[in-house]
Amino acid sequence: MGTGEVMVKLEHPGRSPVRVCSLSPDTSFLLSGASNGTVAVWDFHCKKLRKSGVITEATVMACCFAPSGQMFVTGCTSGDIQVWDLDLKQLHAKKDAHDLGVTCCQFAPQYDVDGSSLQFRLASCGQDNQLKIWIVSQHVTTGCEMQLLHTLTGQSAPVLCCAFSSDGEMLVSGSVDKTVTLYNVSNGVLLHTLKQHESFVTACAFSPTLPWMATGSMDKTVSVWRIGDKDHSQAESSRKPQCLGTGNGLSGYSSRPVSDWTEVDVSAWLTEEGLEQLVTSFTANNIDGPELLRQTKDTLVSELGIDSVGLRSKVLRKVEALNAGLVGADAPDEFLCPITREVMKDPVMASDGYSYEREAIMTWISNKNRTSPMTNLPLPSTVITPNRSLKAAIARWTVNQ
Structure with missing residues (x-):
């Protein structure tokens, strides 16, 4: 995390496209699920494959570890949710948990101990426009069971993501209908529907320490929200979250339209895109944002002296991507x-x-x-x-x- 250097590259068995992955709470294990219905459990510390196998004929779209780290769940495009131990022994299966397919599964951070059993709360969402909260019980003698606690229907299109707050009291979800919903976990009551995003909401998360929540969307933005203080009354704590800001994930110059970029902004963009060898030429020719968008193969050769075919093609592809972004931002x-x-x-x-x-x-x-x-x-x-x-x-x- 300090340098960004690649430590290891793990290849899922069979080289099938990996659709989802999850770390165990103590980071001992890494779980990956793939398009061909296989999952792999890796020893995260030594970076070695522990176990892998086919668990479904469908695509694995969701997976997460229980807080205990001793079992995990998977969800797939067939709509089933399955519970497994670390040796890929199936502990429980809930057929057709979501019609049309499961898109995400998340455990609440806390769990309850009841005699000889552990009880976990699990959230799942799917293509059926529903978010569900389950009680997953792990008994010493009777094994594993799943019981449906709430079916939440606050969104009108497939639900793509969900996450529990750090105290397990709230649940957030994002949907194809562009909304973010916030629920009370205990009673399943819809607290708020947030409409900040302009496209599908594909990611959501709570801060583990601050009263903040983040949501990410196909509109290329991330919004950060402040939730009501925990110390206040229930009515106060459920007040509508305040959006602290929305950004497109790009730093400095990139937060502004390309048409507003200065020559310095263009130089920064070239450096970030790995084209720092062109900074001198672009600066000498006073290329700002509007001029950057007008570049063609001919101008790159005749005016900027870029003779390398590969380098010209790289510049043009990146300029085309900038133009596409400008058009796509306002497109229906x-x-x-x-x-x-x-x-x-x-x-x-x-x-x-x-x-x-x-x-x-x-x-x-x-x-x-x-x-x-x-x-x-x-x-x-x-x-x-x-x-x-x-x-x-x-x-x-x-x-x-």
């Missing part, structure tokens, strides 16, 4: 490819009824992903058809920008 959500989150140039409709950028969905399918990127359900067919009406609408919108 239906014009953005669900995979790339960029304005589509060649939209096609897949058999799941959603439209995607042709290259993106073809790459998705060619990588043997036979499920929909939007629903996680099996694709009835891999046939794609041009969406000409959407392409025309995007063209009209682009001309008016």
Whole structure:
């Protein structure tokens, strides 16, 4: 953590794409789940594989360790939630816990001891627009059981993420409907619905020490929220969280539109993108933000003297990405490819009824992903058809920008 140096590279068995991973509470073990239905348990300290195996025919989309660190749960696109010990022995299975698939699972930090059993609270969310709270009981004699405590329906689209507060009293979730919801865990009451984000909310977390919460979205922003003080009454502590700020995760110059960048900002951008050898040339030619966006292959050669084909191509790709970001920031959500989150140039409709950028969905399918990127359900067919009406609408919108 001090230097950012890569310590080790772990390859999931079978080299299947890893969809989710989780550390045990004491960081002794690392868990990874993959697209081919396998999980791997690693000894985190010695960086060695401890155990791996196939646990489902579906894609593993969620996993997390219990606070005890002696068992973990997994959720998959079939909708099942399974409980395992560290040797991949199944302790319990809840079939069809979420219709259409599980997207996230999280344990509350605390647990209760009741005689010879441990009781944990588990949150799960899924494509069925629901967030559920379970009681997972681990008995010495009778084994493991799961009991549904609350079904929370405060969001109108698939729920993508969830997290417990450090005291286990609140639960936050993010959804495709762009909202963040905050619940009281004990009674399942919806405390607040927050509408700060402009696209899918894909990540959420509570600070372990401060009364803060963070939410991340496909709109490329992270919002930080302050929650009511714990020491106040219940009514006071459940007051609407205050947004402390929203940023796009980029530092300094990057928090402003490219059209507002100065020559110094462009130099900083070149350095951050690994193009520091071009700083002198760009500075000598007074390239600011607007000039950067107007660069072409010809101007890079004739005006800036960049003769290397590879270097020119790298600059142009990065400038094109900046331009795409400018367009995509204000584009209607239906014009953005669900995979790339960029304005589509060649939209096609897949058999799941959603439209995607042709290259993106073809790459998705060619990588043997036979499920929909939007629903996680099996694709009835891999046939794609041009969406000409959407392409025309995007063209009209682009001309008016």
